[in-house]
Amino acid sequence: MAKRKRQNSTEEKIKKWIADGRGLGEGKDYKPWLNIQDVASNGYATREKGWKTDRIHHFLSDLELKYLYTLDWCPYVEDIREQYPLLPLQKTLSIAEEFGIEHPREDGTHGSYKVITSDFFIVLRTNKGLKTCIRTIKPVNHLDTRELEKFDIEKKFYQDLGIEDWKLVTDVDLPHNFIQNMDWFYDCKFIDNRPNISSELISSVSPILYNAVKTEGLGLSTLAIKYDDVFGLEKGSCLFIVKYLLANKIWETDMNNIINPSLPLQVYDLEVKTNKLQG
Secondary structure, eight states: OHHHHHHHHHHHHHHHHHHTTTTOOOGGGOOOSSOTTTTTTTOEEOSSOOTTTSSOOEESSHHHHHHHHHHHHOTTEEEEEEEEEOOSHHHHHHHHHHHTOOOOBTTSSSSOBOOOEEEEEEEEEETTEEEEEEEEEOOGGGOOHHHHHHHHHHHHHHHHTTOOOEEEEOGGGSOHHHHHHHHHHGGGSOOTTSTTOOHHHHHHHHHHHHHHHHHSOOOHHHHHHHHHHHHTOOTTHHHHHHHHHHHTTSSOOOTTSOOOTTSOOOOOOHHHHHHHHHO
């Protein structure tokens, strides 16, 4: 009787979450199957809206958040859906039975069967049109036989849907210097919530800041404070503007080298960038 009650409870939760729109929608309208309130002890959320989706993302690990940075930077990524549910549940149960694998449960071993989720359901723009790919994120030291069994279920689920591009990404695969740089200026992509900063202000001061960065040899933080005073701006404004220019690829730097605000910022010549784009 207890087992039947657990099953009913799971079915009711799935129906309720689907009715709430979880796992449905695209872009800004997508709702993850799981959010940080469901995994309060381990959840992570973007501090600001994602660059591609214009919504807050919900992740189960810091590693997933770091992988988001690579997707938001990539010009070919069209949509990012995290915690994407493999539904209906009966499908993954059938795959698990076919493979002779124990299907994941709510509490690990004795609870009701749970909906498996993919860390990232990604839509890419290619020269042949839109393409779907799936990425599962896991630290190398968390990989064991049981985890690999779960991945087999996930991979087979998508293969049956005609989606062949499924890959495992580990912490070893991530570009750590790039991610540190992204974390430094990720929140500066948009100016909507930044007081006293406008696109007009950025347009007027960025040429002067660019010339200063290229010629004065000052550490970035020192230079930014200097030009806050020159322009009569609130402290931190020029540093935000520099981050905004980098986040929007208006200024470009070598993202594989860590940006140290105490040192001069190395930016590519704007003329070189313009010629490259024209070519």
